[in-house]
Amino acid sequence: MPAKPRFFDTHAHINYPQFADRIDEVLVQCQEHGISRVIAIATDLESSHQIIGMAQEHEQILAVPGWHPCDALNAPGDIRNELRELSQKPGVVALGETGLDFYRMPSQSEEGATEATDAEYVRRQRALFQQHLEVAAETGLNLVIHQRSAFDETVEMLLPFADQVRGVFHCFVGTPAQQQKLQQIGSIVSFTGIVTFKNAGEVRDTVKATPLDQLMLETDCPYLAPVPYRGKTCQPFHVWHVAQTIAEVKGVTLDELSEATCATARQFFRGLD
Numbered sequence: 547m548p549a550k551p552r553f554f555d556t557h558a559h560i561n562y563p564q565f566a567d568r569i570d571e572v573l574v575q576c577q578e579h580g581i582s583r584v585i586a587i588a589t590d591l592e593s594s595h596q597i598i599g600m601a602q603e604h605e606q607i608l609a610v611p612g613w614h615p616c617d618a619l620n621a622p623g624d625i626r627n628e629l630r631e632l633s634q635k636p637g638v639v640a641l642g643e644t645g646l647d648f649y650r651m652p653s654q655s656e657e658g659a660t661e662a663t664d665a666e667y668v669r670r671q672r673a674l675f676q677q678h679l680e681v682a683a684e685t686g687l688n689l690v691i692h693q694r695s696a697f698d699e700t701v702e703m704l705l706p707f708a709d710q711v712r713g714v715f716h717c718f719v720g721t722p723a724q725q726q727k728l729q730q731i732g733s734i735v736s737f738t739g740i741v742t743f744k745n746a747g748e749v750r751d752t753v754k755a756t757p758l759d760q761l762m763l764e765t766d767c768p769y770l771a772p773v774p775y776r777g778k779t780c781q782p783f784h785v786w787h788v789a790q791t792i793a794e795v796k797g798v799t800l801d802e803l804s805e806a807t808c809a810t811a812r813q814f815f816r817g818l819d
């Protein structure tokens with residue numbers, strides 16, 4: 547029997563409670579589906595330490611420490627020293643997730659939050675993103691980037707670092723023109739289970755327009771379970787279903803997709819094999 551084409555889940559929140567007591571089971575499921583590497587993504591310093599610990603315990607897991615923009619108001623003023631230290635730990639392959647998210651301001655979702663809170667939220671997000679960019683440039687690591695309703699602002703902040711730092715714009719739902727813009731500055735995109743959703747024709751159009759060597763696959767689990775698991779807890783092995791849809795949309799075989807996306811991930815993430 548020919549070997550199953552292998553894939554990586556390049557964006558998984560496996561420190562979340564949904565996976566807490568069943569990491570071994572999660573990794574067995576991955577193995578059964580040819581998912582040989584799971585890249586664990588942190589959202590703050592505590593989860594950064596958690597995923598680095600997981601990476602030390604399991605060779606299939608790699609770690610991306612950082613601080614998520616949506617948690618910016620809870621972040622210390624300057625985390626550059628912590629990021630520098632984390633970047634040296636074994637199993638660390640990039641920094642993030644970082645970036646800008648202006649989709650929902652605190653005044654729209656939190657009681658007592660005012661316009662001043664919103665302004666502070668934006669200021670803190672920008673400061674944190676800048677800190678990730680600086681440490682990434684210093685350490686030679688790339689960045690896992692989260693952006694929502696802030697594409698132009700995110701690109702503008704990345705641009706001065708584009709010679710030294712590449713970004714992966716994760717959970718990409720942008721236009722082909724936006725993908726081209728990212729490609730021009732050396733950054734890539736990754737696609738989640740959204741590509742399998744019935745109403746996501748525009749995202750599939752972007753997949754179609756994205757060159758095969760400019761994309762990676764991810765789940766963003768526990769969110770965004772692909773069809774046929776939609777609405778359930780997303781698991782890292784579900785990236786197999788993302789792969790099937792993308793191969794179909796691009797008109798390539800699973801082997802071709804495996805080869806291209808694994809090569810792209812190895813170039814992007816430090817020390818990934």
Ligand SMILES: [Zn+2]
Nearest residue numbers: 557587643766
């Ligand atoms: Zn994420």
